[in-house]
Amino acid sequence: MQQDIKQLSKHYDSLALSSFGRSLTNKKLYLLKLGTGPKKITVVGGVHGRESITSLLILKLIEDHIQKDNIANYKLDNILKEISFYFIPMLNPDGIEIATQGLTNINLKSKEFYLKANEGSNDFQRWKANGRGVDLNKQFPAHWGELKSKTEPHFAHYKGPRPESEPESKALANLTRQEDFAAVVAFHSSGQVIYWYYNQSKQQYHHDYQLAQKLSQAAGYKLVSPQESDKYAAGYKDWFIKEFKRPGFTIEIGEKNGDKSLPFDNLEQYWHNTRTILLTLAANI
């Protein structure tokens, strides 16, 4: 991915590459900016180890948004004058390394540590957490204390010792505090659904729900109901909605796939589904 994004940013002058932090194993957390507009939207992927396909999806969306003059009815030139996209293709490079390569290249902790966190299994493909067994999407200060969680490092669902205890979640939170984003989008897998609710006030609820319906139409993904959404907390979009009172979305790409990664062969299909989703958001905020 590092090579891909370096090539992308070399090839396209309109794309600005930087990094906003480092992972536990010192890997850069990359940020690619596209657009010159005053309204900023951040688009995050690769939050969970086994969801690396969302990193590829973001790179594909970036290239598509640069190469095309029009996508559906959207004129890219006009949108990119109004909006700046802050693309973060991979928030969790260590977790993705574990899920895609096993323990070959990671020596942050002992083999025993990882085996215990993975319930004794040598198959690490289901790994969701970061390099030390913390779920990066349960790390944000939005009802973190009340969130039920595993109590020690685990391949999934351990919220860590405190909010923003991990360098990856902390870097994203700091960037978000710094940049005054108008909206945030996080791509995850799987289920073909969109989370948009987090205890919004009446007025904000109405606004965000309308926007969510538009995104749902653009992707053909269903909206998750507030009742269902209430089971979760401390996610990035939860915190963004609570803290900044602006819209945040978690978009689960691909058909429900349990503990497994989505098949890479389906990337084209996921891209096709999500192709207008960011533009729909950009045109409506």
Ligand SMILES: [Zn+2]
């Ligand atoms: Zn996820």
